Amino acid sequence: MSDNNSTPVTATDFIRNIIREDLASGKHQQIVTRFPPEPNGHLHIGHAKSIHLNFGVAKEFSGKCFMRFDDTNPVKEDEQYVEGILKDVRWLGYDWGKSQTHASDYFEQLYEFAEELIQKGKAYVESLNAEEIREFRGSLTEAGKNSPYRERSVEENLALFRKMREGEYEDGSLVLRAKIDMSSPNINLRDPVLYRIRKVSHQRTADKWCIYPLYDFTHGLSDSLEGVTHSLCTLEFEDHRPLYNWILAEVSAPCLPRQIEFSRLNLRYSVLSKRRLIQLVEEGHVEGWDDPRMLTLSGLRRRGYPASAVRLFCERIGISKSANNIEMNVLEDCAREELDKTAPRAMAVLKPLKVVITNYPENQTEEFEPARHPKNPEMGTRKVPFSREIYIDQDDFREDPPPKYFRLSPGKEVRLRYAYVIRCDEVIYENDKVVELRCTYDKATRSGAKAEGRKVKGIIHWVSTQHAVTTEIRLYDRLFSAPNPGRNDPEGNFINDLNPESVEIISDCKAEPELSTANPEDVFQFERVGYFCVDAKDSRPDALVFNRTVTLRDTWAKLEQEHSGQN
RNA sequence: UGGGGCGUAGCCAAGUGGUAAGGCAUCGGGUUUUGAUCCCGUGAUUCGCAGGUUCGAUCCCUGCCGCCCCAGCCA
Numbered sequence: 001m002s003d004n005n006s007t008p009v010t011a012t013d014f015i016r017n018i019i020r021e022d023l024a025s026g027k028h029q030q031i032v033t034r035f036p037p038e039p040n041g042h043l044h045i046g047h048a049k050s051i052h053l054n055f056g057v058a059k060e061f062s063g064k065c066f067m068r069f070d071d072t073n074p075v076k077e078d079e080q081y082v083e084g085i086l087k088d089v090r091w092l093g094y095d096w097g098k099s100q101t102h103a104s105d106y107f108e109q110l111y112e113f114a115e116e117l118i119q120k121g122k123a124y125v126e127s128l129n130a131e132e133i134r135e136f137r138g139s140l141t142e143a144g145k146n147s148p149y150r151e152r153s154v155e156e157n158l159a160l161f162r163k164m165r166e167g168e169y170e171d172g173s174l175v176l177r178a179k180i181d182m183s184s185p186n187i188n189l190r191d192p193v194l195y196r197i198r199k200v201s202h203q204r205t206a207d208k209w210c211i212y213p214l215y216d217f218t219h220g221l222s223d224s225l226e227g228v229t230h231s232l233c234t235l236e237f238e239d240h241r242p243l244y245n246w247i248l249a250e251v252s253a254p255c256l257p258r259q260i261e262f263s264r265l266n267l268r269y270s271v272l273s274k275r276r277l278i279q280l281v282e283e284g285h286v287e288g289w290d291d292p293r294m295l296t297l298s299g300l301r302r303r304g305y306p307a308s309a310v311r312l313f314c315e316r317i318g319i320s321k322s323a324n325n326i327e328m329n330v331l332e333d334c335a336r337e338e339l340d341k342t343a344p345r346a347m348a349v350l351k352p353l354k355v356v357i358t359n360y361p362e363n364q365t366e367e368f369e370p371a372r373h374p375k376n377p378e379m380g381t382r383k384v385p386f387s388r389e390i391y392i393d394q395d396d397f398r399e400d401p402p403p404k405y406f407r408l409s410p411g412k413e414v415r416l417r418y419a420y421v422i423r424c425d426e427v428i429y430e431n432d433k434v435v436e437l438r439c440t441y442d443k444a445t446r447s448g449a450k451a452e453g454r455k456v457k458g459i460i461h462w463v464s465t466q467h468a469v470t471t472e473i474r475l476y477d478r479l480f481s482a483p484n485p486g487r488n489d490p491e492g493n494f495i496n497d498l499n500p501e502s503v504e505i506i507s508d509c510k511a512e513p514e515l516s517t518a519n520p521e522d523v524f525q526f527e528r529v530g531y532f533c534v535d536a537k538d539s540r541p542d543a544l545v546f547n548r549t550v551t552l553r554d555t556w557a558k559l560e561q562e563h564s565g566q567n
Numbered sequence: 568u569g570g571g572g573c574g575u576a577g578c579c580a581a582g583u584g585g586u587a588a589g590g591c592a593u594c595g596g597g598u599u600u601u602g603a604u605c606c607c608g609u610g611a612u613u614c615g616c617a618g619g620u621u622c623g624a625u626c627c628c629u630g631c632c633g634c635c636c637c638a639g640c641c642a
Contacts (some may be wrong), residue, residue, distance in 0.1 A: 012581060012588095038642055073641065139638055141569045175640050185570040196640040199568050213640050239571050263573085263635090316590060317580050318571095318580050323635055327578050330591055338602055347601095374604075386639095406602065415600060437568055447600070459600050528601045556602045 013319040015053070015260055019061060019230060031063035031229045035089070036070045036103075036219070039081040039203070042289045043088045044296045045271045045310065045331070046265040052314035052325070053262070054232055055094040063482065065149040066226050071104045072218050073201040082203075084289075088297040095309045103213075103222050104204045109211050111165065113221055113251040114176060114194060118157045122250050123194060125151055131173075135180070137190050142189045143183035150179065166198055167210045170198050178217075180246065188243045192216055206503045220244040224253040229553035230255045234264040263266045265317065265496040266325045268356045270295050271494055285498060286479070290537075292547050293502050303476060304523050304533030304549030309338040330477055335550045339523060339531045344379055347417065347461040348511040348526040348546075350473060350528035351523040352391035354465065357422060360388040365464075366419045368447060382514045386419050389465040393529075396460040397437060399427065402560065405457035414458040417527065421445035421456050452566040461527050471544040473532065475504040503520070518544065528552065 021029045037047065057416075058065035067341075070076050103110075106249040117123035127149045129134065138144035164174055177193035184190055194217040199210045223231045232245075238261045243357065246255050265272065271280075272295060280286050280294070290298035300310060313334040313354040317326055365387045372379040372491045392408070401409040409412045409485040413423045426438035445454055484493030515524065523533040 014581095036642090040642085070642065075639070126640095133640075136639075137638055139569085142638095143569090144638090160632085172640065177640095187570075189639085190606050193640050199638085212640095214640075219642085235572070236636055237642090241571090261572085268578085296616055316579075320580065322580090324579065325594070330578075333591065336603090343602080370600095374599090374601080404602090417600060419600095456600090458602085463599075525603085526602085528603070530603095552601075554602075559602080 007423050014233060015230070015262060015319055016060075016343070018258075018260065019057060020227075020282055023061065023244045024304045028229045031058065032066070032227050032228060033058050033063065033230055033232060034068045034202065034223065034228050035064035036066075036068045037085055038070045038073070038076075039078060039277060040073075040076045040087060040204065041050040041081060041274045041413055042084050042216075042296050042298060043278060043312070044272050045267065045300065048092060048232075048297060048310050049265045049314050049317070050139060050232070051092055051094060052311060053190055053319060055089075055096075056252050056314075057230075057232075058438055059192065060127060064099060065094075065098045066101055066228070068100075068222065068226070069102045069104075069358050070215070070219065071102050071202070071204065072212050073198075074200050074212065077203055080415070084298070085223065090302060091307055092297060092310060096170040101222075101226065102204055103218050103547065104202060105109045105224055106218075106225055107205060107213070109225060109428050110218060111328050113253070114213070115158065115161065115219070116251045117178065117194075117247075118161060118176075119154060123153055123157070123178050124152050124176045125157050126193075127173075128189075128541065130172060130183075133193070137187065138182070140187070146176075146182050147191070152314070152450050161195075164195070164211050165209075167199065169197055169530075171539070172198055174483075176211075178243075178247070180243075186239055186242055187376070188216070188229055188240050189246070192243060212455075216240055216243050217247060220248050220259070221251070221253060223257040224248055224255050225381055227255055229255075231259040233259060233261055235261045236264075241385050257436055261321065262319050266323070267295065267328060267331065268325055268556065269328045269478040269480045269485075269499075271480070278477075278495060279495075284491055285495065285497070292474070292476050292535075301521075302536055302547065304339075304521075304531060305335050306338050306342070306523070306546055309334040312338060317482060320414065324486070332550045335531065336553070339525065339549065341376075343525040344382075345370075345374070346382070346512055346515055347384065347463055348471070348473070348509055348515070348529065348532070349391045349461065349463050349468075350506060350529065352474075353397055353434065353437065354464075355392050355422070355439055355462070356442050357388050357390070357439050358425070359440045359478070362388060364388065365466075370418045382510050382512075383473055384418060385464045385467040386416075387464045387465050390416070390462045391465055391468060392416075392437075392460055392462045393440040397424070397434070399434065402563065403482075403560065406556075408439075408458070413456050414460050415445070415456045415461045416441075417459050418447050419462070420447070422455060459528075461529075463510045463512050463542065465510070467513050468511055469512050469516045471509045471515070471546055472505065472507045473509045473546045474535070475506065475548045477502050477504075509546075515544065516541075540559075 054067045112425045131352050135146045164215045175193045195211045203206050241259050261319050278440045290302045292303035368384045369381045398406040408424050415421050420441040422439040422441045424439050428436035459540045480497045481499040482497035484495040487493045518534045520534050520536040530548040531549040535545040535547050
């Protein structure tokens with residue numbers, strides 16, 4: 001968050017409870033956390049949960065949070081992701097100060113720890129190949145077997161390991177393994193691999209190394225080196241905790257952080273695994289990582305979600321260890337809540353229907369000056385021109401109105417927001433299609449004037465045709481049409497569950513002139529319709545493009561749907 | 568059928584041996600020149616199931632059921 005006020009500690013979850021106890025008992029004077037992404041993809045809303053937890057907790061308890069890149073696998077990682085990740089975390093509102101680190105910063109120390117393990121007879125160089133290692137590992141129900149190389153002498157192991165570092169062996173020919181217990185019921189303890197040979201250049205250390213440590217060896221030691229007190233990660237690492245603790249106990253690690261696991265985020269009608277996100281991008285189902293339908297941070301941003309809405313979302317879903325499947329409307333509602341407070345209002349007609357006000361003078365124009373925000377006068381006012389010809393939305397007219405339809409229909413009246421009450425006198429057709437409405441206005445009903453006895457229930461938005469700005473609007477909806485994409489496919493193929501209507505582009509929308517000066521990422525509430533932001537990539541001053549962030553709540557649509565559902 | 572977890576309202580989620588917070592959704596009602604916002608009200612005789620301990624159990628014990636994770640030289 002950009003403000004410097006300390007956030008009150010209001011959230012209560014099992015992790016914060018542990019931290020409070022550790023602080024109260026004096027176990028820790030200051031808490032230290034870390035957010036450790038691997039630079040091999042972009043951040044999504046699931047990462048936001050972790051960022052919000054790690055940075056949030058550090059801030060709440062006046063601690064510190066490291067921004068650490070877990071870059072131990074150069075074949076998968078790329079420096080280009082680092083920049084994107086940093087940008088996303090910053091956008092979300094977090095600041096790591098000078099505490100940006102890389103696991104690769106510790107390669108030399110990690111190597112020393114590995115030698116220490118060897119010296120203690122707690123690690124050995126393995127000559128079995130990958131397939132043999134797998135076979136020797138046993139299965140979920142069968143114990144593994146000791147490798148024939150398990151009892152190599154310390155001297156031999158040391159010599160071999162040093163030569164591994166020197167580059168004397170080929171990729172995959174040798175690995176360093178921890179010597180723990182091949183019959184452990186926890187497979188992670190069956191002599192896990194600690195180092196492998198990869199003669200590839202690392203994005204940061206270049207060709208300095210040809211052996212790289214694996215996650216289990218690296219993570220706890222990096223935590224320890226940074227003085228992390230609480231190492232927060234997701235549930236799938238629970239089984240790794242004994243190994244995490246084993247490594248820290250066996251070497252002279254500076255401190256012993258406590259790993260605590262929480263459940264990862266699942267959101268209905270979406271996929272969040274990195275693998276699936278990559279597939280969506282690579283197979284072209286979306287435009288890219290920042291496609292507004294993607295729940296990546298860059299996608300949400302481009303969609304128009306303010307960072308505060310994402311933070312609010314993280315706040316609402318909480319932290320626990322139980323499996324969860326959050327309803328999409330929770331996310332959407334967070335956007336509404338934040339945007340309602342901050343978005344200036346404007347009128348825009350998505351699907352224009354021409355209306356001629358027959359009793360309004362031909363060449364007359366007048367201006368209304370409504371507030372930009374109904375509850376926030378500091379946001380000022382805007383000028384909205386009115387004239388004889390206007391556009392209204394096709395949705396706001398029905399030839400044959402259903403019950404409780406408050407909008408325009410033949411012979412009926414509505415109020416034009418901020419302007420006059422009009423009555424529909426005539427409907428003009430062209431090939432059986434309604435193309436124009438002829439209406440008359442009542443001058444006495446001018447906005448602000450007293451017009452007693454005129455109770456017009458319906459209020460619709462409009463735009464003066466001669467003053468309108470033509471824009472493109474992209475109506476986005478959820479990317480998937482199934483609550484759990486891939487769930488009902490035998491192969492788990494989630495592509496079939498893509499929502500074919502996740503985007504509708506309409507190119508001739510009409511907006512009030514005020515919008516002509518809008519800048520990329522500006523968000524507006526198009527009154528009665530929804531929240532829209534200026535697309536950061538495709539919009540140009542003379543050819544505006546808006547993305548729909550989220551619709552307004554629409555009780556009428558709900559009502560109508562219920563009625564039609566009954567028929 | 569090895570190991571590790573989880574199971575409190577539609578969706579999240581606190582909680583404790585003493586009689587079930589809160590949020591979102593829902594459904595009512597009020598305000599409103601956005602069918603928006605806002606405001607008020609609304610749901611668990613019950614905490615996966617079955618036993619047991621106890622004056623008393625969601626919380627302790629036993630058994631059962633369901634779901635998730637683990638056999639990368641990925642993280």
